[in-house]
Amino acid sequence: MMLERVAADKLQLDVFSVFGTNNGLLMAGDTDDARVMTVGWANLGRTWNIPTCIVYVRPERYTYEYMETHEYFSLSVLPMKQHDKVIYCGIHSGRDTDKIKDCDFSLQYGMGDTPLIDTAEWALVCKKLYVQDLSPQGVTDSRVLRSYTQEGWHRMYIGQVVEAYRQKTE
Template sequence: MDFTMNMEKTMGRLKNGAFLSVRSGTKVNTMTIGWGYIGIMWNKPYFMVLVRPQRYTNELLGEAEDFTVSIPFGNDLNKELGICGTKSGRDIDKSETVEFIPSKVTKSPVIKGCDMYYECKIKFKQLMNGDEFPEDVKSASYPLKDYHYMYFGEIVECYEGE
């Protein structure tokens, strides 16, 4: 599949919501993301996702070796995106909201019914340094000073949904 074409499709839809999913041992969770970055790092394709420290997904990502991003292009999964963006996997079983299906390469599953899938191996993570942000960004996006962790996932598989 053409990485550049998929990148353009993905970035155009990401702001409308996507599912970031992770498996750590027997625990599986997904959350809604609207921010991210796809590009070339260290001469390979990467998907960088941002997760706040207090999120249950962050806890699982800290123990996992991979993650997936499942992107719906239409509005069919808007209800599910809303639930997964407002409810914690600590409090609800997300498999009652979305259908997890096996991915092709990673241990982390993908979400059934999406149009584009990225499977990523975690290669690097870093907590953002809030001291480096402009004041307008800090006040608008980080009033609680809960700066995101950035997870750099090497894209090991990318494909369209059926």
């Protein structure tokens, strides 16, 4: 399987069923080393009249360091038949195991040598535009606090969608 590059506006995405159900795999790194983690929180749309993808990563996550040190990140959404790999990447830390090897992921590389999972249904490569820490001072609804019982607050990364990919059609 292999991803082909397409215009971002050609992707027909049902984001409300993906995030929170199937979830995405966030990757940061390059051809020398990459990290992957499951994300259930993501936003796709336009920010500052730019096509954007927004992801959220806690500082405790192993991938956080690469999100901080690399200019680009990717988001890959696997088909449901590979959902076990999404779950695996969500419950295991890259500090303890090589998730890319364990899941037998084959990678492709986009702009900035950003890794993508080539068996994804679709994937985006994003260039970081804006980074900000979420904090309890910004909370206006107490339901938000349920996500913060033990670990730290997420950092929000707004990335410009610079490349979009989907599974090649024969």
